[in-house]
Amino acid sequence: MESKGKNLEAVQVMNRKLLLKLLQQNIMCSRANLSEQSGLKQATITNIINDFISWGLVEETGIIEGNKGRRAIGIRLKEDSFYVIGIRLSRKYFEIGIFSLTGKLIGEKCKRNVIDTSPNVVMDTMQAIIEKLAADHSDKIIVAIGVAVPGPYYFHEGVMETVTNFRGWKKVSIKSELQKRFQLPVMIDHDANAGVLAECSFKVNPEKYRTVVYVALGQGIGAGIFHNGEVFRGATGIAGEIGHASVNVNGPQCECGNRGCLTLYVSTITFTENVNEALKKSGRATVDSFDDLIERIQKKDADVYPEFRSMMRYLSAGIMNLVYSYNPSMIIIGDEMSRVGVQIIEEIKDNLAQIVERKVVDQAELCLTSFQMDPAFIGAAELAIDYVFGHTELLRE
Ligand SMILES: [Zn+2]
Structure with missing residues (x-):
């Protein structure tokens, strides 16, 4: 049963995630801005941000114009710290890209058609592309994979149900397939959920x-x-x-x-x-x-x-x-x-x-x-980002 009360560790996870989401939305801000937007005390903010800086997740940017015209030290999520893989699987194609924690696509995306292709072939092709992307960006630390799939998707079971126009894809667990192949956390949701997550995270x-x-x-x-x-x-x-x-x-x-x-x-x-x-x-x-x-x-x-x-x-x-x-x-x-x-x-x-x-x-x-890009594609990456924001033990250099 899920606990009704919150232990200290859970509160810490929640506060860290909240600040990371705010840093993602603000691009650049001060500690005072974060305190104001989160309702957390300055001392709590200072402690958490110090941790983030020591993990190589956040950096200081110099002096910015802060609250009420006061000058403050700017902070932001480091653009080149950690990355996720975003995958959008649609009924006719899939696309894969590497994204920063601020939701930016790094380099080119890879797109392949999947019409009348069996699940095994699709999974093998996905694996080959992810391996190639990871090799091309071997200097980058990839921490999770997010996938947007056509619905209906049973989120808690990780299984994609009957998909119209998609043969042989009944009851396929992409989640466990990808986890097996990459040893990374994999988050999956249906494309519309990924889309709304992207809209509400960035727009x-x-x-x-x-x-x-x-x-x-x-x-x-x-x-x-x-x-x-x-x-x-x-x-x-x-x-x-x-x-x-x-x-x-x-x-x-x-x-x-x-x-x-x-x-x-x-x-x-x-x-x-x-x-x-x-x-x-x-x-x-x-x-x-x-x-x-x-x-x-x-x-x-x-x-x-x-x-x-x-x-x-x-x-x-x-x-x-x-x-x-x-x-x-x-x-x-x-x-x-x-x-x-x-x-x-x-x-x-x-x-x-x-x-x-x-x-x-x-x-x-x-x-x-x-969005210029497909919101479900960005949302796929955001599914993975959202997960690692709640699991900061994955975000240490
Ligand atoms: Zn129907």
Whole structure:
């Protein structure tokens, strides 16, 4: 049973993690800033920061303008101290990169296709790439691996469930596979949870937005929920897995057994298939991938836009379910489809205005992700960083 009280060691772990998260968000600040933001006494801050400096984790940067114009010594997380590996596994590809503790991608990322590839081959390829990356950066200390996988993902069991469009991947434990191969802590979560973690670690002010929902709109659909400073996973880890919530009880059967799942209507894969079917019928040239359709959606091309609008109606129903389930103050749309841009937001807002009261719509801010990179990829790295911030024994030079 989890202890209800907190022993001194647990408090120390908690305080260290809190300060590391603040240092990650602030880039550069003073000890007084940290005291103010954390509510911890100056003496506690001094002790912890002294430890961090002696471990080679934090460095002093010289004099900065501190509180109320007072000059203070600046401190920051050392950019070149420790690193993590971030892996984003999607239904069609995976990408791998090395990240600093401030969430910066170091060097190039490696991307490989995984269509119709068995789990063993994918794991072997991942291993080869990680080994190559580690060899190319042999001067760097890598302390953990974070992986974002397509949902549903049973967080506490470490097992990925039935994945639509992903053959032979039922009940695969990537976590134990990677741990076996690398002897490093491996943290895994589903892509939408990784996305919301990245948003709330680097972009969104958690003081201002208490409940944030990130909707991963890509080759499938899922949502990550961030509430009161942490990812909300539910009892087994599938909270927010709206891809398999039905929006049509009489709809077609999904691989998961349910009927009319949202993911059957809202995904870049289904959308591209539907558009191609329509194009074929009218004797026009089909396209290779969703990327070929982005510009045509933006220009409201008559062959493409009606299909997009129809998909947005299903998406809006899914978003409405999220609003009523979690009452978020912010909803962020990310992943592959978000590259379409403002049309997505416009369509959702139009649809919501038609089906519910203004009051319900207005309470949640709706926006696109402001990351240039895929939030789930950065979030994969942040999963690993978050873990090592809570296990500082791994962060000693
Ligand atoms: Zn389903």
